Amino acid sequence: MADNKKNEFEDKLLDHTYDGIQEYDNPMPRWWLLTFAGTVIFSVIYMFNVGPVGNGKGRIADYEADMAAYAAAHPAPTGGDMSADQLLAIAKDKEQLEEGKETYTAYCASCHAPDGGGLIGPNLADAYWIHGGAITDIYKTVTNGVLEKGMPPWGKTLKPEQLSAVVAYVSTLQGTTPANPKAPQGNPVTQ
Numbered sequence: 219m220a221d222n223k224k225n226e227f228e229d230k231l232l233d234h235t236y237d238g239i240q241e242y243d244n245p246m247p248r249w250w251l252l253t254f255a256g257t258v259i260f261s262v263i264y265m266f267n268v269g270p271v272g273n274g275k276g277r278i279a280d281y282e283a284d285m286a287a288y289a290a291a292h293p294a295p296t297g298g299d300m301s302a303d304q305l306l307a308i309a310k311d312k313e314q315l316e317e318g319k320e321t322y323t324a325y326c327a328s329c330h331a332p333d334g335g336g337l338i339g340p341n342l343a344d345a346y347w348i349h350g351g352a353i354t355d356i357y358k359t360v361t362n363g364v365l366e367k368g369m370p371p372w373g374k375t376l377k378p379e380q381l382s383a384v385v386a387y388v389s390t391l392q393g394t395t396p397a398n399p400k401a402p403q404g405n406p407v408t409q
């Protein structure tokens with residue numbers, strides 16, 4: 219009994235001899251063979267999934283698609299990347315306009331007057347603009363500022379949503395009649 223058990227684990231000599239060299243029959247352990255077979259099967263699936271041989275788009279296209287999806291879901295905060303449509307949509311949203319007004323009162327009113335009539339900074343309610351009156355122009359001016367003329371850049375100070383909201387709010391000042399309007403500066407813009 220004890221002998222039998224011992225035999226089970228004993229290496230088996232194969233019955234061939236080459237130049238006097240004999241070998242044991244030592245198969246790879248089962249777990250190793252299964253792992254190996256698994257990697258082979260996986261490699262086939264992988265090849266067909268990620269191309270260029272198979273029907274996948276390939277890792278670079280996958281990466282670019284993921285990045286594009288991310289960019290679409292997270293519009294860039296600064297640098298004139300908000301589209302006119304996005305800004306005009308905010309200008310129609312009561313809640314965001316209210317936030318824009320709060321930001322305006324806190325950061326802009328000291329120079330542009332609470333009603334946009336202008337003080338140190340120009341009148342924002344008239345149709346004259348130094349840096350363009352399209353909503354995307356206003357977004358650019360507010361983001362980048364005109365430091366040499368005394369208009370601070372707000373792109374890094376304000377949160378992206380504050381920035382968009384305050385620009386949307388400024389756009390709604392058009393055509394209002396401020397109490398003490400500053401004389402027009404810049405060129406007339408017909409919207």
Ligand code: HEC
Nearest residue numbers: 325326329338339340347348349350359360364367368369
């Ligand atoms: C320290 C004073 C100051 C503050 C604060 C300030 N501005 Fe100005 N802003 C100016 C001056 C000065 C100009 C004119 C720049 C020029 O002459 O080129 C200006 C220009 C602008 C213009 C362009 C006007 C045009 O005719 O093209 C916009 C839009 C504007 N500011 C919006 C804002 C907003 C929004 C805020 C608040 C987030 C703000 N400003 C805060 C001083 C200021």
